[in-house]
Amino acid sequence: MTMTTTSATELASALQKGEITSVECTTAFLDRIGSTNPTINAFLSVDRDGALAKAEAVDTARAQGKPLGPLAGLPVAVKDVLCTTDQKTTCASRMLKTYEPPYDADVVRRLREADAIILGKTNMDEFAMGGSNENSAYGLVRNPWDTNSAPGGSSGGSAAAVAADMAPLAIGSDTGGSIRQPAGLCGITGLKPTYGRVSRRGLIAFSSSLDQIGPMARSAKECAMLLQAIAGHDPGDSTSLNTPVPDYLTGLEKPLQGLRIGRVAEHFGEGLDQEVAEHVEQTFAAYEAAGATIHEVELPHARYGVPTYYLIAPSEASSNLARYDGAHYGHRWDGTPTDDQGISTFDSPLVEMYCRSRAEGFGPEVKRRIMLGTYALSAGYYDAYYAKALRVRRLIRNDFTQAFKKVDLIGGPVSATPAFKLGEKTDDPVAMYLVDLYTVGANLAGIGGISFPCGFTKTNLPVGFQLQGPALSEPLLLQAAHQYQQTTDWHLQRTTAIPS
Amino acid sequence: MPTQDEATPTLTREDVIKVAMLARLALSDTELSSLTEELSKIVGFVSQLSEINTDEVEPLAHPLDSQNVFREDRPVPSLTTADALRCAPRHDEECFLVPAVLGESGSA
Numbered sequence: 001m002t003m004t005t006t007s008a009t010e011l012a013s014a015l016q017k018g019e020i021t022s023v024e025c026t027t028a029f030l031d032r033i034g035s036t037n038p039t040i041n042a043f044l045s046v047d048r049d050g051a052l053a054k055a056e057a058v059d060t061a062r063a064q065g066k067p068l069g070p071l072a073g074l075p076v077a078v079k080d081v082l083c084t085t086d087q088k089t090t091c092a093s094r095m096l097k098t099y100e101p102p103y104d105a106d107v108v109r110r111l112r113e114a115d116a117i118i119l120g121k122t123n124m125d126e127f128a129m130g131g132s133n134e135n136s137a138y139g140l141v142r143n144p145w146d147t148n149s150a151p152g153g154s155s156g157g158s159a160a161a162v163a164a165d166m167a168p169l170a171i172g173s174d175t176g177g178s179i180r181q182p183a184g185l186c187g188i189t190g191l192k193p194t195y196g197r198v199s200r201r202g203l204i205a206f207s208s209s210l211d212q213i214g215p216m217a218r219s220a221k222e223c224a225m226l227l228q229a230i231a232g233h234d235p236g237d238s239t240s241l242n243t244p245v246p247d248y249l250t251g252l253e254k255p256l257q258g259l260r261i262g263r264v265a266e267h268f269g270e271g272l273d274q275e276v277a278e279h280v281e282q283t284f285a286a287y288e289a290a291g292a293t294i295h296e297v298e299l300p301h302a303r304y305g306v307p308t309y310y311l312i313a314p315s316e317a318s319s320n321l322a323r324y325d326g327a328h329y330g331h332r333w334d335g336t337p338t339d340d341q342g343i344s345t346f347d348s349p350l351v352e353m354y355c356r357s358r359a360e361g362f363g364p365e366v367k368r369r370i371m372l373g374t375y376a377l378s379a380g381y382y383d384a385y386y387a388k389a390l391r392v393r394r395l396i397r398n399d400f401t402q403a404f405k406k407v408d409l410i411g412g413p414v415s416a417t418p419a420f421k422l423g424e425k426t427d428d429p430v431a432m433y434l435v436d437l438y439t440v441g442a443n444l445a446g447i448g449g450i451s452f453p454c455g456f457t458k459t460n461l462p463v464g465f466q467l468q469g470p471a472l473s474e475p476l477l478l479q480a481a482h483q484y485q486q487t488t489d490w491h492l493q494r495t496t497a498i499p500s
Numbered sequence: 501m502p503t504q505d506e507a508t509p510t511l512t513r514e515d516v517i518k519v520a521m522l523a524r525l526a527l528s529d530t531e532l533s534s535l536t537e538e539l540s541k542i543v544g545f546v547s548q549l550s551e552i553n554t555d556e557v558e559p560l561a562h563p564l565d566s567q568n569v570f571r572e573d574r575p576v577p578s579l580t581t582a583d584a585l586r587c588a589p590r591h592d593e594e595c596f597l598v599p600a601v602l603g604e605s606g607s608a
Contacts (some may be wrong), residue, residue: 098587099587100587102579102583102584102587102589103579109559195563195564209562209563235571239562239564241564266554301552304548304549304552307546307547307548307549308549310542310545310546311546311549316521322524324590325524327588327589327596327598328587328588328596329587329588329589330587330589330591331589340528340529341529342526342527342529342530342531343520343521343525343526343532348599348601348602348604349599349600349601349604350598350600350601351524353597353598353599354524355521355524355526356526358524358525358526358530359526359527359528362525364531366508367525367527367531367535368535368538368542370523370525371520371523371525371535371539372539372542372543373517374522374523375515375519375539376542376546378519378522384550385543385546387549387556388549388561389549390559390561391554391557391558391559391560392549392554392557393560394558394559395552395554395557395561397563411570425508429538429541430541430542431540433542445563446563446564447563
């Protein structure tokens with residue numbers, strides 16, 4: 001058994017049967033990280049000692065017949081946006097270069113309780129702002145299928161870690177597509193759960209009404225297994241849903257007979273890559289062959305999703321990131337004077353410390369979004385921009401509500417193109433923002449969405465398919481993706497493009 | 501002040517300086533120039549929302565039709581002072597230390 005290419009479900013079974021130990025399994029992934037991460041840069045930090053100590057403890061407990069959690073001994077990679085008490089949490093920002101959180105995120109606490117092995121923290125766009133993982137203060141991430149291409153973002157490190165077999169399971173977060181889009185571009189499966197299904201406590205806040213944590217893995221079945229461990233109500237996040245968590249694994253094997261899948265004509269408009277369009281259409285055909293029916297539905301305001309998102313998310317970010325003040329934690333200006341001709345007069349020494357600490361600690365995209373959000377919320381512009389976007393947000397949500405009266409799920413592309421070249425969009429913020437075209441709707445409406453591989457281009461880049469479903473439709477999303485993966489093997493293809 | 505039907509809003513360097521002070525960002529000369537151009541472009545892009553008539557639409561601030569969540573008003577253990585101060589760039593035994601709140605800048 002080559003452990004690094006074996007699914008988490010099979011690893012779990014082999015661990016339970018005693019065919020392998022968690023130390024062996026964890027070592028295999030740590031070694032793979034050791035050989036691959038210098039090229040891919042998917043991990044910002046690797047906790048070799050902590051991971052092996054936990055693996056040994058799990059092996060010992062298992063040998064003694066003690067009860068173990070559902071992920072016992074399985075390695076997991078965690079996006080560096082989630083607070084961990086035993087590892088630095090940087091959010092890929094210079095601002096948090098040395099930050100050691102005083103508490104664990106609820107998701108991290110649940111992973112520990114499930115006896116998972118946390119391998120390390122994955123790279124990302126700084127503060128989860130970006131769609132290419134080129135905005136990390138600690139270097140970009142390379143796509144394992146083409147190391148000159150971007151893995152997508154902002155959970156690019158988690159996606160690349162799974163795609164390159166450095167971890168069988170990974171945690172991502174999705175504010176406008178940050179799980180689904182990198183999953184699509186890296187040829188893996190990623191689920192953005194319904195808003196509130198997973199606690200946001202200890203998730204470093206970007207846009208609090210949009211942020212949601214979710215599972216990333218090779219297959220829908222492994223995503224189901226990981227979601228099972230992290231979903232649930234948390235009194236520490238008053239927006240987490242206080243409704244029972246269903247069993248995500250039992251319904252996976254049900255056939256899709258009678259499932260109604262919506263197809264949105266607008267998804268196939270200008271800008272959609274021809275090869276992507278072909279694979280997406282073939283996926284619809286595969287669903288029809290599996291007993292589903294395809295129905296045209298309309299999302300009339302879908303094309304306003306990106307501008308709506310790029311008012312709401314930066315506005316919430318400008319408020320959330322006000323906490324980085326150089327006083328409580330994070331980077332602080334050391335007082336060195338500068339002769340730059342930019343902003344140089346301040347109301348007081350305290351204000352100068354705030355302004356210079358923030359200017360030094362944040363990278364260009366984070367500054368751009370804080371500026372945009374501050375502008376949209378400022379006196380005289382609030383109604384024209386922020387309040388307007390909130391009104392359009394309701395129209396976007398209403399579109400989904402109407403569509404889900406006719407269909408159970410909506411299918412379509414996850415990204416307009418396969419992975420794009422590194423540097424291709426970095427000079428044009430608006431072009432970069434448009435990579436979120438198909439994904440922001442689910443965040444604005446608070447619904448669920450899953451992305452999974454549905455083919456490869458002629459140049460061997462993965463193509464992703466997205467299914468979106470109403471609130472709390474995770475069982476159906478996972479079942480539909482799993483059933484597709486029972487008759488296709490796109491999700492099992494492994495890359496050979498990583499230079500050794 | 502822009503109106504909703506203004507087609508191409510642009511930001512001046514003075515606008516950007518004003519917003520940067522609101523955002524507490526000591527932007528450099530170069531950043532002020534690039535952001536003036538980039539923000540104008542982005543604001544122009546998001547302004548396409550003005551095409552939509554939303555006169556009868558209530559704002560939606562949050563995806564959940566959530567209600568206020570109440571809990572018992574009871575003290576529970578929280579971060580200790582030491583834990584809360586541990587990551588502060590400057591602190592003493594019980595307080596965060598910051599430069600003077602009043603007075604001229606340049607003496608931090």
